Amino acid sequence: MAKRIGEKYQVILEAAVKTFARTGYHRTRVADIAHEAGVADGTVYIYFKNKEDVLISLFQDLMIRFVDELQNELVQYQDANEKLIAIINYHLTTLANKPDQAKVTQIELRQIDQTINDGISKPLMSYFQLIEEVIDEGKEQNLYRQNLNTRTARKVIFGAIDEVVTCWVMSNKPYDLSTLSEPVFDMLVRGLR
Amino acid sequence: MAKRIGEKYQVILEAAVKTFARTGYHRTRVADIAHEAGVADGTVYIYFKNKEDVLISLFQDLMIRFVDELQNELVQYQDANEKLIAIINYHLTTLANKPDQAKVTQIELRQIDQTINDGISKPLMSYFQLIEEVIDEGKEQNLYRQNLNTRTARKVIFGAIDEVVTCWVMSNKPYDLSTLSEPVFDMLVRGLR
Amino acid sequence: MAKRIGEKYQVILEAAVKTFARTGYHRTRVADIAHEAGVADGTVYIYFKNKEDVLISLFQDLMIRFVDELQNELVQYQDANEKLIAIINYHLTTLANKPDQAKVTQIELRQIDQTINDGISKPLMSYFQLIEEVIDEGKEQNLYRQNLNTRTARKVIFGAIDEVVTCWVMSNKPYDLSTLSEPVFDMLVRGLR
Amino acid sequence: MAKRIGEKYQVILEAAVKTFARTGYHRTRVADIAHEAGVADGTVYIYFKNKEDVLISLFQDLMIRFVDELQNELVQYQDANEKLIAIINYHLTTLANKPDQAKVTQIELRQIDQTINDGISKPLMSYFQLIEEVIDEGKEQNLYRQNLNTRTARKVIFGAIDEVVTCWVMSNKPYDLSTLSEPVFDMLVRGLR
DNA sequence: GATGAATGAGAGTTCATTCAT
């Protein structure tokens, strides 16, 4: 089971994002996902271990793609500041354009027991690491102060962006999320110097 | 139902923090809370509408007390910077000293449908407002730049602190959370200037 | 317990008729009856053994009074036919004037396990007996044929009246029940001859 | 849900008659029915909305078959009197031969809220209509008097038969119910003339 | 007698998961 291949794997994943975003993780029945995907209930279990695995796979899928694309984006920049604004920009723009994904990432994903969940933390780690690399580069480039604790800085940066997105999702998105890139970058970069 | 008075109300609430922190919200049965509180299952329903109401009342209880005490703390300071460091300090120290409460606030509370939940967002608002007032004072005192967007700044500040706490809770608290006050304040206050 | 005296005994009984008629026996909580009666929940248990006992006592109370008054009514008649029309008339008129009582008698009372219930069948028996006495008198008076089986005749008579009342109750009483006395009597008395 | 087809639908229905008749509706647990039917608890909910729906479906099933067979029976007769005795005969004989069904029909079925229940009244209506048609035919054939109110006559007839059956069920059936056909018919037909 | 807070047994129902086809 849990074969990461096959047309239906993707179909189910897409049905899951839609259904989780609409109904919420706990209120979504596996049968709902199957129905939305146009497959039988049992088919879900050919591709996924269980309901939680659907949510986690979903997140991993999104996150791997997210980090991949972000890395591609960053190669064009040398300057740590430019990289940082690119990160914030990419983070906000991506979620602004994919409201279902944003809902799942910011809300539904937090409905499963975080304390034991490797499936969630591992893909996040690679994003965290990417941020930390940029901070370190900034320190090497003498853009950021040497006594800055990289890990703490990363938490501040990620926490800030994440909160901005969560507020936007919870407020039912009445404004353009990507307009916050600049002010957020502005605050964060000053903090790093 | 839902009488906010009576000895048992508090007993159940305390039992709930302990049980939610230990077992997690969804894995906790109402019977577990009742057992921990030393009351009958049905008694929980005399004081609370249902299981979700226990969690929300818990949060409201904690949050109201949190904001109250924080406000008392702040009156001794005039300077916005001093107030901001006091906020961060208070936030981190309080949760550092109450690991069960920290677990419930950072993890379990996020397991219920946030999108519809007034019970959670309203008490949070008063904390948000308090932070925003300090930012505004800082602008008046010419400590922070005038073009700073207060709301965005609040999100960055809260998000940063919140993420720092969450990381600490998820990492099983191997270090003293309150030592992060200074570096976090340092980053944030530079961002505000 | 179950003291058939005291002001509250009657108060609770009256509250019970009203509440059972409005909400139905199974959907009525003991607390509802107590509330309607203006007494504490526990007080109900001073006067009644349990919820079922309230319903049965209610029925006994009504039935004893019903048969008593009916007997008083009948003494003025000698003729079995006159007595029979008096019975039908009294039965229909009484229930027509007390819709709550009718609802409880025709509907709610049948919601408790009939097969074991002495409390219901015994008071009914005295009514049945009264009807059978009239039939026997009619046979002695040569109004009704000698080969008429008294018991069967009683069942037919009671069943007929009872069904007429039930239909009236279930149809939400859009017509005057007592107008059916004559046609029902007409059918029944012909059957007896 | 509530698929009126499939082998299990019938199996559950048969288990339900048996269980309701033995234990009574309110004392029967859904698990008891499932156990008697040899299926899992949840399976009951594939075919029925809930416990009440089992009882109602049961009655509908029985009633539809009852009226169907009765109609087939009646086609061989032209004379209204012959039809009437056939009805009484069929009614009493059928229930005499199916004690479980009789118990459920006469006792258990009356334990659910009659006032709102279409599921019960609608199938009964078709039986009522059938009786009324016979009465009308009798009037056309000049067997019954013209001023007879058909509806009232039907109530008297049905009430009489129903009461006879109820008495038999409640007395634990010490005699042959079908022997009452003739005396009951005798009384009723005289009433109609 | 009267109260009403507390009790705790009890059962209906849901739904993730399985597995024979």
Place this chain on the structure above:
DNA sequence: AATGAATGAACTCTCATTCAT
């Protein structure tokens, strides 16, 4: 691989009844 009927464990919540005051 795909199906979907069947499973049965799980758990919330209700409410009749009790009893200390």
